[in-house]
Amino acid sequence: MNLLKPLKTVVWLPIWIAQLGTSAKSFLDNPLLGSQRLNRAGLHRERVRLAAAMTRWRRRRLAHRVPAAWREAFDRDGYVAIPEIVPPGEFPALREALLAYEGPAREMRQGDAITRRLAVDPAMLAALPQLRRLLARPDVRALFHYVAGFRIEPLHYIQTIVTHDGANEADPQEALHADAFHSSLKAWLFLNPVSADEAPFRFVPGSHRMEGARLDWEYRRSLADPRAIDRLSARGSPRVGAGDLDAMALPPALDLAVSANTLVVADTVGFHARGASVRPVERVEIWSYSRRNPFVPWLGADPLSLPGLAERRVGWLWSARDRLERWVGQPWRKVGRRTAAGPDA
Template sequence: MALLRWWRAPLWLLALGTGAKSFADNPLIGSERLNRRGLHARRVKLAHRLARSRRRRLAAAVPADWRERFDRDGFVAVPDFLPAGQFAALRDSLLTASLPAREQQQGDTLTRRVPIGPALRRRFPALDELLDDPRWRGLLAYVASTTSEPFYYVQTVSAGAAQGEPDPQIELHSDTFHPSMKAWLFLTDVAEESAPLTYVAGSHRADGRRLAWEQARSLGIRNADRLSQRGSLRVGESELSALGLPRPTRFAVPANTLVVIDTYGFHARGPSPQPSVRVEIWAFARRSPFLPWTGLDLFSKGPFRRRRAPLLMGLLDRLDRLGLARQHWRESGDKRPLDP
């Protein structure tokens, strides 16, 4: 059976030039022999060099203090991001609306998402105004190191809302080996006990200590946990000091705070000692890390630009029906974001 897999060898080789990250699914990425010779560390190093180059070309659209904070910490937190009236209109209209939702359970946490497409933007003018705000677009593009349109969702995180093992997202981790972006504009206050986002400041930098850690993890990946084997490396808080990193920052913040992070940095969903709910506008961007240009993305143009999230959900549904991929997000009917 092992021999039958090798017809895919050309695909595995081509994947080295993309954002493919799974040590388990690609024998070249997971090869101890190749990683001992520096394959994984070199992919990390090159991806970060190209991201720095792209960010330099995107810097002019971002206020200097935001850039400085991001370059130092790997995140930017902006309180009172929207004018009070615009935020109130956005929050009140979305929190009271019944929207076609998808849900996924991870451990004891239930996440609900509503993909944002043209119909939702027409229905909620304050949402449309936010997503076209030059400050929003400039900052998200800088952190993502690309002008490719992010995927946008209305997201509800209900921690402790289901029976199950502990949520795997409460473990500090890096999403992938290269810079990418996630953003949260919180529509509700986030309390300390409401599973706040946590982030290790400075962990977005691929410096010497981090590269040595990446190299060591790539060599011992066969003995690692399942999510690390799939390319989302887990790290213990006890390891942070050896990497020259501080304890994580917890974003227990009021509503109307925007937080944007580079998900190469170590981050997690904070633990919730009791059931809790938070609602946010959530954005995500991850493009192939080895492209030197900032744009030239067909799917960020014309009719595709505002349909990215609904189109992705539809594609995953189709692949699931064909047995080619698993759709983790299941339809849950029309619901308001704060519905149990």
């Protein structure tokens, strides 16, 4: 039995080394990323610094296509909130069509919250041409590409969040956190108003900038034993408290109370969370997501972003994980055909 551990190290070492140049983030799954000796020498800090520098370089090449007011707000805060992103005369019809659409759905429980997703796939786009037009808008696409740092197509879903669903465990999404050590895009187009006490999106303004005190904090956290901290932080999605924000000279998180038809686009390397809700709520949105290897220098060259392929990726990802469930798990359970909202949500 004692011989198995060295053998495993020999087999896995080339993979662990190769992952240093990728988006791999778990200090638990890769002993090089979690090595206190290597991180004391600056491994994690340098990965963070280089990833941020590469993102800034790519964004400079994408900036000219983004409306100036949107770009300036994002550069300053790490997110941008755009009210009435859909012309007000068109939004009610789009909202009604999205809420009435029925398609294959998946659900995941985290603590006392349930997330339901319907993939924006070829069937949905064929049935909802107004949604297709929205996602094809040049200004929206340019903003998505700029925040992601790549000219690639995000994954799109119709997402429903149901809070206070009866479980006793806390919702881990309510803890302030960063998704990874590098930039990625998340976006929400809210179909209903969201008040400050009904699970709003929360964000710490300016926390997306990987420089100065934030880099120093990343260095300090990399020195902790990954087996002695909370599991989500050890797996590369660090949780933060008020003391951490003070150490980074960052302000408290803002709760974004928004009206319906508001698009919020954020870089989730910044600290963010789902705000608490004082009552059970059902939040419905068009949700978009994009993350790529941060060390890639080119902007595009992603075959899966091509029309005809891009809108099929969610289905392929779900199916692949179904087949590999025994080895990688599958938190997204099939729940049959559903609408985004309603009594069965």
